[in-house]
Amino acid sequence: MISLRAANLSHCYQGRLVLQEVNLEIGAGESFAIVGHNGAGKSTLLRLLAFLERPSAGEVVAFANGAPTPADLALRRRVVMVMQRPFLFNTSVLANVAYGPRVRGASRREARERAHRALDMVGISALAEQPARTLSGGEAQLVNLARALAVEPEVLLLDEVTSHLDPDNEARAEEVVANLTASGRVTVIVVTQDVDQAARLAARGALLSRGRVEAVGPLLHLVARGGR
Ligand SMILES: Nc1ncnc2c1ncn2[C@@H]1O[C@H](COP(=O)(O)OP(=O)(O)OP(=O)(O)O)[C@@H](O)[C@H]1O
Ligand SMILES: [Mg+2]
Incomplete structure (x- = not known):
């Protein structure tokens, strides 16, 4: 704590x-x-x-x-901060959300599982395979939040x-x-x-x-x- x-x-x-x-x-x-x-x-x-x-x-x-x-x-x-203006990588939503767990040492599979859970928590599982650059403003903000949740900060x-x-x-x-x-x-x-x-x-x-x-x-x- x-x-x-x-x-x-x-x-x-x-x-x-x-x-x-x-x-x-x-x-x-x-x-x-x-x-x-x-x-x-x-x-x-x-x-x-x-x-x-x-x-x-x-x-x-x-x-x-x-x-x-x-x-x-x-x-x-x-410690994870969710920025006021979403900054997303030019990859799929899922890859964006799985990135945090991955750099913190999770296996590929574990990172993807955590990403799916985080997307589910914020209600945007349907967006997993969409290119992040095509998201609406509100969707990008939800992905931004899911990204932080996936890290379990x-x-x-x-x-x-x-x-x-x-x-x-x-x-x-x-x-x-x-x-x-x-x-x-x-x-x-x-x-x-x-x-x-x-x-x-x-x-x-x-x-x-x-x-x-x-x-x-x-x-x-x-x-x-x-x-x-
Ligand atoms: N990198 C920077 N270079 C120069 N000035 C900056 C920089 N970042 C913030 N500022 C200035 O510092 C002040 C505080 O900015 P900050 O972004 O912390 O405000 P805020 O309370 O978050 O405002 P908002 O409600 O509009 O998001 C502002 O006047 C802003 O112009
Ligand atoms: Mg501000």
């Missing part, structure tokens, strides 16, 4: 400070939401928490079963993963995430523009405003502060 601590995180792009002294603790098995306006720094914070970028200042510390652990390749393979970071989904698919994706949370085995961090969704998926969260954590705590409290 992995927990994360963001300690005094600041981040600059071309000399512009987009995150300022962010401090957060996300418990092992917790489901945590990050909300805020466009450009508030949500995706940047998520990339830092996923160890995809190094902060300009401060640090992200991961704890495995309570003990600090280095962010080496082994750890980073247990211990920390799952989701960046607005339902923004192109119709209500039925959104409900299904939320159910998948809620089931992971209910299992208690996965630490889930969701970024969303939708405070209602944040409240459905997480009990606690942070409101980010211009790169700063304006409030952190129970979602109801954040909603009351006018977060969106």
Whole structure:
């Protein structure tokens, strides 16, 4: 079980400070939401928490079963971020979804089985053989999510993963995430523009405003502060 601590995180792009002294603790098995306006720094914070970028200042510390652990390749393979804009390989949907398990050492067969299970979870088994570049926007977003699920991560970071989904698919994706949370085995961090969704998926969260954590705590409290 992995927990994360963001300690005094600041981040600059071309000399512009987009995150300022962010401090957060996300418990092992917790489901945590990050909300805020466009450009508030949500995706940047998520990339830092996923160890995809190094902060300009401060640090992200991961704890495995309570003990600090280095962010080496082994750890980073247990942490998966689903990007806001799907980036899929120019292969079949199945090959895209099987890729993650395969690079993490699963046999070809095991990787394909996991990919089929993940596609089934998000309700898109019928798309398995379709070339990924021909998918609609919503379908690509579902494949993006299935890709992460196939890896069976211990920390799952989701960046607005339902923004192109119709209500039925959104409900299904939320159910998948809620089931992971209910299992208690996965630490889930969701970024969303939708405070209602944040409240459905997480009990606690942070409101980010211009790169700063304006409030952190129970979602109801954040909603009351006018977060969106
Ligand atoms: N690679 C980059 N180079 C320069 N500026 C960047 C880069 N990535 C992000 N930014 C800037 O940092 C700020 C925060 O961006 P970020 O993507 O984290 O916002 P966000 O809260 O996720 O917004 P949205 O709700 O629109 O997705 C924005 O002003 C953005 O223009
Ligand atoms: Mg974003």
